[in-house]
Amino acid sequence: MQMIQCPWCGPREEVEFHYGGQAHVPYPSEPAALSDEEWAHYLFFRDNTRGLYAERWSHSSGCRKWFNAVRDTVTYRFHATYRPDEPRPVTA
Amino acid sequence: MTTVDAFSTDPDDAVPHTPAAAAEGRLHGTPPRTPGADLPEHPDFLWKDPEPKKAYDVVIVGGGGHGLATAHYLVKNHGITNVAVLEKGWLAGGNMARNTTLIRSNYLWDESAAIYEHSLKLWEGLEEDLGYPILFSQRGVLNLAHTLQDVRDSVRRVEANVLNGVDAEWLEPDEVRKVCPIVNTSSDIRYPVLGATYQPRAGIAKHDYVGWGFARRIDEAGVDIIQGCEVTGFLRDGNRVTGVRTTRGDIACGKVALAAAGSTSVLTDMLGLRVPIQSHPLQALVSELLEPVHPTIVMSNAVHVYVSQAHKGELVMGAGVDAYNGYGQRGAFHVIERQMAAAVELFPVFARAHLLRTWGGIVDTTPDASPIVGRTPYDNVFLNCGWGTGGFKATPGVGWVFADTIANDEPHPYAAPFSLDRFVTGRLVDEHGAAAVAH
Numbered sequence: 001m002q003m004i005q006c007p008w009c010g011p012r013e014e015v016e017f018h019y020g021g022q023a024h025v026p027y028p029s030e031p032a033a034l035s036d037e038e039w040a041h042y043l044f045f046r047d048n049t050r051g052l053y054a055e056r057w058s059h060s061s062g063c064r065k066w067f068n069a070v071r072d073t074v075t076y077r078f079h080a081t082y083r084p085d086e087p088r089p090v091t092a
Numbered sequence: 093m094t095t096v097d098a099f100s101t102d103p104d105d106a107v108p109h110t111p112a113a114a115a116e117g118r119l120h121g122t123p124p125r126t127p128g129a130d131l132p133e134h135p136d137f138l139w140k141d142p143e144p145k146k147a148y149d150v151v152i153v154g155g156g157g158h159g160l161a162t163a164h165y166l167v168k169n170h171g172i173t174n175v176a177v178l179e180k181g182w183l184a185g186g187n188m189a190r191n192t193t194l195i196r197s198n199y200l201w202d203e204s205a206a207i208y209e210h211s212l213k214l215w216e217g218l219e220e221d222l223g224y225p226i227l228f229s230q231r232g233v234l235n236l237a238h239t240l241q242d243v244r245d246s247v248r249r250v251e252a253n254v255l256n257g258v259d260a261e262w263l264e265p266d267e268v269r270k271v272c273p274i275v276n277t278s279s280d281i282r283y284p285v286l287g288a289t290y291q292p293r294a295g296i297a298k299h300d301y302v303g304w305g306f307a308r309r310i311d312e313a314g315v316d317i318i319q320g321c322e323v324t325g326f327l328r329d330g331n332r333v334t335g336v337r338t339t340r341g342d343i344a345c346g347k348v349a350l351a352a353a354g355s356t357s358v359l360t361d362m363l364g365l366r367v368p369i370q371s372h373p374l375q376a377l378v379s380e381l382l383e384p385v386h387p388t389i390v391m392s393n394a395v396h397v398y399v400s401q402a403h404k405g406e407l408v409m410g411a412g413v414d415a416y417n418g419y420g421q422r423g424a425f426h427v428i429e430r431q432m433a434a435a436v437e438l439f440p441v442f443a444r445a446h447l448l449r450t451w452g453g454i455v456d457t458t459p460d461a462s463p464i465v466g467r468t469p470y471d472n473v474f475l476n477c478g479w480g481t482g483g484f485k486a487t488p489g490v491g492w493v494f495a496d497t498i499a500n501d502e503p504h505p506y507a508a509p510f511s512l513d514r515f516v517t518g519r520l521v522d523e524h525g526a527a528a529v530a531h
Binding site: 048071 | 355357358366367368369370371415416417418419420424425426459515516517518
């Protein structure tokens with residue numbers, strides 16, 4: 001089982017966490033101005049990157065806070081975890 | 093070429109009672125069959141391994157079940173034979189080699205029932221069509237209900253199935269026990285079995301043989317199956333794709349059909365086409381070989397495991413996808429642990445069975461848990477993806493409707509509801525939790 005570094009609690013086992021999909025998807029700044037197609041893309045369309053992917057996780061069995069992670073979708077290795085208000089770190 | 097069912101009650105299907113065995117008094121009723129006794133011999137010749145030609149009328153990307161079936165029906169129903177099936181690995185070695193072989197059509201919504209029932213009808217004649225054994229065994233599927241809400245949803249689905257011409261019944265716990273005596277139907281377990289839906293025509297087939305059967309047939313018809321050929325880009329002219337770049341050179345094409353399951357968005361990204369799919373690992377596993385103990389297929393969404401027994405005797409088990417996105421063809425161990433706990437609670441008889449091996453495929457899931465089949469914003473690019481955990485059962489059905497869509501440049505009626513633009517129009521076919529599906 002993987003250990004995941006919660007930015008608040010430190011390393012915890014994977015089963016304590018809940019997956020939340022792609023990170024850095026902002027709510028539309030002018031929702032009323034969006035076309036149906038733009039709404040569809042906001043609601044349903046996400047990147048499906050093969051490789052390093054910025055995504056959201058929740059420490060649901062711990063502090064219950066959301067955070068972001070950069071994870072490799074091929075090796076599943078976590079390269080970084082960081083707080084939601086922080087920018088995506090540069091990872092290799 | 094008949095398929096012998098390991099659990100048949102037909103005395104003609106049984107292993108002959110040998111005089112020696114009878115004399116020793118070892119036989120009472122129908123003896124258990126030798127594991128593997130029903131598997132056919134491999135033929136001497138399977139398919140050619142050609143060099144790619146310069147150009148084809150149709151290039152199908154993805155040499156799994158869906159790609160091969162599409163080529164088969166392009167030939168058979170539309171007379172289109174100048175076709176290449178490109179596979180980056182080896183033939184039918186992706187999800188086709190990793191699935192759990194279940195076939196059923198007991199979906200809730202009309203659109204889903206139509207395409208999956210079309211597929212099930214094709215499965216029923218597929219051995220004759222391909223001239224090759226696929227060991228299709230219609231042993232029925234039980235979808236267990238564990239809560240009152242499960243019961244209500246299940247009864248609703250049975251009624252919907254019957255209205256759509258899909259065979260379905262609701263069984264009370266004592267009837268469940270008659271169909272599958274090894275299910276734990278006692279009332280003192282954490283999630284007691286309150287009943288089940290039953291589709292008698294559901295079954296399993298031997299997935300490798302299905303892939304090989306399609307491959308032999310299309311090879312005979314002149315379709316080129318090109319393995320070790322990864323698509324690395326597309327040649328474009330405005331709204332048309334004129335060819336594909338591959339690791340074995342450029343190949344010109346009249347039409348391109350994408351049937352690459354979990355890798356679809358890797359391809360569509362190269363086309364600048366965004367599709368609402370997320371790729372997830374889906375794990376499956378098998379036990380050691382056991383004598384026939386499990387006569388049907390049992391699925392449970394609430395405790396989440398599904399089990400059938402393969403022709404040779406392994407218990408084949410699966411559950412839902414791992415939660416995170418992944419392309420690694422493996423998943424997390426705690427997911428296996430959870431489904432094993434569910435399996436042992438439902439089938440106490442499995443408690444001492446050894447797990448032999450596990451594996452993972454990459455499935456492409458959509459927001460409404462239904463596939464995407466049809467046209468794209470490109471004039472001559474066709475899309476088949478998003479089957480999630482349910483692609484194998486659809487193999488002949490989707491091959492049929494996808495071939496029709498490609499040949500006629502418009503969606504087959506069974507494909508039409510599954511268009512890419514439903515995510516904009518809002519006409520979703522929301523099968524999440526509605527159709528005994530595990531996503």
